[in-house]
Amino acid sequence: MTTKSRKKAVSAAIPTVHAHAAGIDLGSTQHWVAAPPLSDGAANVRTFATTTKELHALADWLIEQDVRTVAMESTGIYWIPLFEILEDRGLEVVLVNARHLKGVPGRKTDMLDCQWIQRLHACGLLRGSFRPEGSMAKLRVLWRHHANLVESRAQAVHWMQKSLDQMNVLVHRAVSNLVGGTGLRIVRAIVEGERNPVALAALRGSGCKKSTREIAEYLTGTWHEEHLFNLKMALQHYDHLCAQITVYEEQLTAQMKKLQPPERAHQPVPKHPSTAKERAMVKRGEQPVREELWRLLGVDLTTIDGISPPAALILVTEIGLDVSAFPSEKHFVAWLRLAPKLAISAGKPVRKRPNGTGANRVAGVLRLAAMSLSRSGTALGAEYRHIAFRKGARVAIFAMARKLATLIYRLLRYGQAYVDIGERAYEARFEAKRLKSLESSAKHLGFILVSAGEAA
Numbered sequence: 001m002t003t004k005s006r007k008k009a010v011s012a013a014i015p016t017v018h019a020h021a022a023g024i025d026l027g028s029t030q031h032w033v034a035a036p037p038l039s040d041g042a043a044n045v046r047t048f049a050t051t052t053k054e055l056h057a058l059a060d061w062l063i064e065q066d067v068r069t070v071a072m073e074s075t076g077i078y079w080i081p082l083f084e085i086l087e088d089r090g091l092e093v094v095l096v097n098a099r100h101l102k103g104v105p106g107r108k109t110d111m112l113d114c115q116w117i118q119r120l121h122a123c124g125l126l127r128g129s130f131r132p133e134g135s136m137a138k139l140r141v142l143w144r145h146h147a148n149l150v151e152s153r154a155q156a157v158h159w160m161q162k163s164l165d166q167m168n169v170l171v172h173r174a175v176s177n178l179v180g181g182t183g184l185r186i187v188r189a190i191v192e193g194e195r196n197p198v199a200l201a202a203l204r205g206s207g208c209k210k211s212t213r214e215i216a217e218y219l220t221g222t223w224h225e226e227h228l229f230n231l232k233m234a235l236q237h238y239d240h241l242c243a244q245i246t247v248y249e250e251q252l253t254a255q256m257k258k259l260q261p262p263e264r265a266h267q268p269v270p271k272h273p274s275t276a277k278e279r280a281m282v283k284r285g286e287q288p289v290r291e292e293l294w295r296l297l298g299v300d301l302t303t304i305d306g307i308s309p310p311a312a313l314i315l316v317t318e319i320g321l322d323v324s325a326f327p328s329e330k331h332f333v334a335w336l337r338l339a340p341k342l343a344i345s346a347g348k349p350v351r352k353r354p355n356g357t358g359a360n361r362v363a364g365v366l367r368l369a370a371m372s373l374s375r376s377g378t379a380l381g382a383e384y385r386h387i388a389f390r391k392g393a394r395v396a397i398f399a400m401a402r403k404l405a406t407l408i409y410r411l412l413r414y415g416q417a418y419v420d421i422g423e424r425a426y427e428a429r430f431e432a433k434r435l436k437s438l439e440s441s442a443k444h445l446g447f448i449l450v451s452a453g454e455a456a
Contacts, residue, residue, distance in 0.1 A: 305379075
C-alpha cells in the first residue's frame, strides 16, 4: 500500500460525529467558511467580508447548506459579532481555543485552516470554551468594562501621587489613603489654590490618628506650576472616572434586577451569619450588591469566608447562574486551572507547562480571596496558616483558592451552604487527626503512645 493510500484509509477510518458541521477561520477583513464537502468530495468553501450585511449572508449560506453546528476560533474580538448572529439564527456555535488548532498539517493557509476546523468538528474532536448564557454574557460585558474603568482610576490616583511627590507634598504620609475623605479634601484645596499647610491640615477628618500639627509638617511643598497643573488634570480625570463607574454600577444593578426571578425580587435578604462581616460590608457600601446577588442566585456567596460582594459579582458574571456544564467540582477546578498538574511521561515527572486554557479572572479573584484568609479567625483561615507553615504561602494560596472554588461550586450547583465551624473547632479537629496519625505510625512500628499524664 502506498503512502497516499494509507493516508486515505486513516482519514476514512475517523468516524463522523457531526454530519452537518461547518468550520470558520476568522479574520479582521474576511472570514473563510467551510461547509460539509460536496457529494463528489470537493471542498465547499466560501469567503465573506466582515460587514454586518455579509455576516448575515454567511448565516444564510450556512442554513442553505443544512449546517446545524459551527466551530470557530476565539480570535481576538473578531468572533463576537459573528457568534451572536449565528446564535440568534438558531445555530449551535462552538468557540474553540486557538491553541488547540495550531497543528494544521501541511502549508498553513486560510483555505486549509477552515477545512481543518470543519473536519475536526465533524469528527467531534473540538472542545468548546465555556461561555455563560446570553443574559449573563451581556452582564459580563458591562462588568469587564467597569473593571477597566476601576483600573484606569487607580492609574489616575498614581498620577496624583506622582505630582504631589514631585512637589514634596507628602499627603500619603499624612493620611493613610490619598483618595479617602481627608486626602481628597486636601488635594482639592491644593488645586483650588490653598498653600498654607496649617489650613490644609485643618481639613482632617475626626477619625484621623495624626493631629493637625503632625499633618501640617508633611504639607509644605515647592508648588511648581507644571506639577500643580498635572495634579489638577489628574484630579479631573479621577472625578470623571468615578462618575462613569457610578453610572456603570447603576446599570449593573438594573440589569441584575431584570434577571431576578419574580418570587425573589422583593423578598428580604436573610441576615448574614457573620455579624462582623456584615457590618464591614455595610461600612464599605457593598450591602446593596450582596442583596441583589442573593435575589438573583437564591444563595449568598458572601457566606463563604474571603468572598466579598464585589468578588461574588465577578464570579457570577464570569461563571453565570448555571454551573451544570461542569459535571463535578473537579471539572470546575480543572477549568479554573487550580488543579495541580501531574505531568508524567515514562513514569517520570516532566516539566510543567501552562496549557493556556481556563478562566484567569475567576482564578485571580479566588487567589486574592485566599490571600485575605491569612489573618482570618475562621476555619478556612486556620487551614491556610497550617498549609503556609508546612509548604509556604504560595502553596497555601493555591490550595485555598481551590478550596474556595469547590465551596462555590457546591453552593451554586446544589445549594449546599457553607457553615464556618470556627478556628478553635478546626484546630481541635486538626489535632485529633494528627494524634490519630501518630498513633497509627506508632502501632505500625510496634509501640503504643501514652500521654504524659498516664505515664506519670
